[in-house]
Amino acid sequence: MKRLSSLLLLLILALSCNEKKAKKEVAPTIEKPTPVVIEFGFNLNEFDVVRDTIQSGDTFGSILSSQNLGNNKEYDITQKVKDSFNLRNIRIGKEYTLLRSKDTAKILKAFIYKADIAHYYVVDLRDSTRAYKKQLPITIKRRTIATEINGSLSATLDEAGVQPAMAQNLADIYAYSVDFFKIQKGDRFAVTFNEKYINDTIYAGVESLEASFFIHKGKKIYAFPFKQDTTSRRVDYYDEEGKVLKNMFLKAPLKFGYRISSRFSKNRFHPVQKTFKAHKGTDYAANHGTPIVTTASGVVERTGYTAGNGNYVKVKHSSTYSTQYLHMSKILVRRGQRVGQGEVIGKVGSTGLATGPHVCYRFWKNGVQVDPLVQKLPNSEPMNAKFKPRFMQEMTPLKKELDSIAALKFKN
Numbered sequence: 532m533k534r535l536s537s538l539l540l541l542l543i544l545a546l547s548c549n550e551k552k553a554k555k556e557v558a559p560t561i562e563k564p565t566p567v568v569i570e571f572g573f574n575l576n577e578f579d580v581v582r583d584t585i586q587s588g589d590t591f592g593s594i595l596s597s598q599n600l601g602n603n604k605e606y607d608i609t610q611k612v613k614d615s616f617n618l619r620n621i622r623i624g625k626e627y628t629l630l631r632s633k634d635t636a637k638i639l640k641a642f643i644y645k646a647d648i649a650h651y652y653v654v655d656l657r658d659s660t661r662a663y664k665k666q667l668p669i670t671i672k673r674r675t676i677a678t679e680i681n682g683s684l685s686a687t688l689d690e691a692g693v694q695p696a697m698a699q700n701l702a703d704i705y706a707y708s709v710d711f712f713k714i715q716k717g718d719r720f721a722v723t724f725n726e727k728y729i730n731d732t733i734y735a736g737v738e739s740l741e742a743s744f745f746i747h748k749g750k751k752i753y754a755f756p757f758k759q760d761t762t763s764r765r766v767d768y769y770d771e772e773g774k775v776l777k778n779m780f781l782k783a784p785l786k787f788g789y790r791i792s793s794r795f796s797k798n799r800f801h802p803v804q805k806t807f808k809a810h811k812g813t814d815y816a817a818n819h820g821t822p823i824v825t826t827a828s829g830v831v832e833r834t835g836y837t838a839g840n841g842n843y844v845k846v847k848h849s850s851t852y853s854t855q856y857l858h859m860s861k862i863l864v865r866r867g868q869r870v871g872q873g874e875v876i877g878k879v880g881s882t883g884l885a886t887g888p889h890v891c892y893r894f895w896k897n898g899v900q901v902d903p904l905v906q907k908l909p910n911s912e913p914m915n916a917k918f919k920p921r922f923m924q925e926m927t928p929l930k931k932e933l934d935s936i937a938a939l940k941f942k943n
Contacts, residue, residue, distance in 0.1 A: 580630060585622060591609065627644045676691050697722075719937075722742070723933055724743075771930055779827050780848075796809065823878060833845040833866060844864060846870060
C-alpha cells in the first residue's frame, strides 16, 4: 500500500512539472515596436533608404538613370523640377538620400539633396512630381561667458567652450579700439551671445552678440549693438555712454594673425641695407598671402612697384590723411578705385627690400609721415541724440546682466 502511494505521488509530481514546463514554453513573447524615424518630413520606416554623396561626374540625371523610376521618365522629372531646384548647383561631396519602395521593385519615391548644414531640397515622385526647399529646425541658445586671456583669443575661447570662430566676431567689433597683437595673459573679457543649433544638437555658429566688454591695459571697453534705424540692416557698436566704437581708421591693416615686427623709428638698423636709417612705417609680420585691408575708406591714389617698396598701394582718405601698404605679393586694386574700410586691397608678400613676408604700413597726416599707433584719430559719425533714450533703455539691463556674471567669475 505504501509502495502504491509513493508511485501515485511521483506520478502527480511529474504531471505537475510537465504542466509547468508546457506553460513556460507557450508563454507569448512581446516584441519591442520598431522606433519610428522621421527625417526630411518622411517616415523612413516606410522606405528602403539609400544614403550617398555626390561623386565626380554625378548629375541629377545620372543618379535618376541608375534607379527604377516606375512610370516616371528621367527627362519629364528634370523638366518639372528645374524651376524649383537648380540642378546645376549639385556639388561634389554633398550628401543625398534616396527613398525607394520596400518591395523587390525598389521604385524611387523621393530624392533628397543636402545643400548645406541647414537646408535641403526634396524631389517628391510619389503622387505627382514636385520639388521644394526646406530648412531644418533651428534653435537659438543664449549664454554669457566671462574669462581671462590665456594664450591667443581663439585658444581662450576654446577653453571656455566657445567655438574659436567667435574670435573673429570680437576682433571685428573691437578692431577700432583694441590692438589684438598687444593683448596679454590676464586681460579679461565677457560676452553675451546667441548661438544657432540645427535639430537642437548640431552647432551652426554665432547668430548675434548682445553685449560685451574687454579689459585691456586696465581699461574696460564695452560694446553694445544698436540700430539707429530699426528698418535698416546696419548695426553699429557703442559703449555704455552711447559713444560709437568705430573710428575713421582700423588699428591695423591685417584683421587677425599678425605681429608687429618693427615699429616707426627715426633711427633703425635696416636688415637688408645693413645701415641705420629712419623707418617711417610699422611692419606687421604675417603669413604669405594673408589679406591686407585698407584701414579707412578712400580712393586708390597710386599702385605700382619700386625696388625698395616692392608691390605697393597708396590710398587717399581725405585732404588730411593717406596710407600706404608695401611689399605685397599681389595687388588687388587699381588706381582711381574707391575702396571701403576693411576692404582687401592686396596680399602679404616680401617683394622689394624685405627679409620675410610682412606689410609695411605707412601713414601720412597733412603730407607728413607719422606713427599711426600714437595718433589720436577721429571717430566715425556719432549717435543721433534722439536715439539715445532708446539705446540706454535697451543697453542698461544687458550691462547689468553682463557685469553681474563677470563679477561672480572674477571675484577672486
